[in-house]
Amino acid sequence: MNMEIWKKIPGLDVTYEASNTGKIQRQYRSKDKLLTGYHKRGKKVVKVKRQGKMVETSWSKLVWSAFNGPIPEGGYVRRKNCRLGYELDNLILLSNKQNGKMFGGLQKKADIVVYESDQEQRFFISARSAGRYLHLSYQTVLDTINNKIKKPIYPLRKATFEERQGIVGMVRQSRGINYIEE
Incomplete structure (x- = not known):
């Protein structure tokens, strides 16, 4: 059976400790108090005191930084298996690029809408703009x-894969435009 190990979380005004089993506690003079945290946008967060202010911080970042030091700029701490808790063995440090490759593809892509009439063909980056x-x-x-x-009422359809590849590059170059004329 694994032994629970507590380590101090660096960079905070008050003494907070994290365990390798994913628990966080605050140390007072006479006793220690386990923090519970709360869920916000699918992540477990907790408020801790940093530079004289109470700031909301990700639970996984605190556990990771207690055992592995500060998180580098552009780093992102995720759970390997989202069904398991915030144990140290279940956490992984990724760059923003790695995180996007692993989890960004799971996001639903918005459809590009094509309006074709006799006189024109027009592409819209979203159903709302169309x-x-x-x-x-x-x-x-x-x-x-x-x-x-x-x-x-209007002849609308989704863009094909080939049309989509060409349009996405054009939209990135011209931010703020809702449609593109060919």
Whole structure:
């Protein structure tokens, strides 16, 4: 059976300790108090005192920094298995690029909407921007591109993979534009 090891968390005004089993406690003069934390946007966070102010900090960052030192600039601490707790063995330090490669692909990509008429072909980076331009609701645009409307008002469709690859680069170059004309 593993022994629980407590280490001081560096960089904080008050003495906080983290254990290798994922617990955090604050040391008072007469006793120690285990912190419970709370969940915010899918992460467990806790408020600790740093530079005279109470700041919200990720639970995993505190446990990692207690045993491995400060987190380098651009570093990101994640749990290897999200179903398990915040034990030291379950934490991993990633760069922002590695984190994006591992977990960013799980995010749902927004569809690029294509409006084709006899005179023009226009690309929109989102269903909302297409709806604004065509004076339709967001839901109507989504229903049209998903073929849920029998007789659509405008000929809308999703962009193909090849169209999408060319458009994404153009949108990145021209930030702030909702549609792109060819």
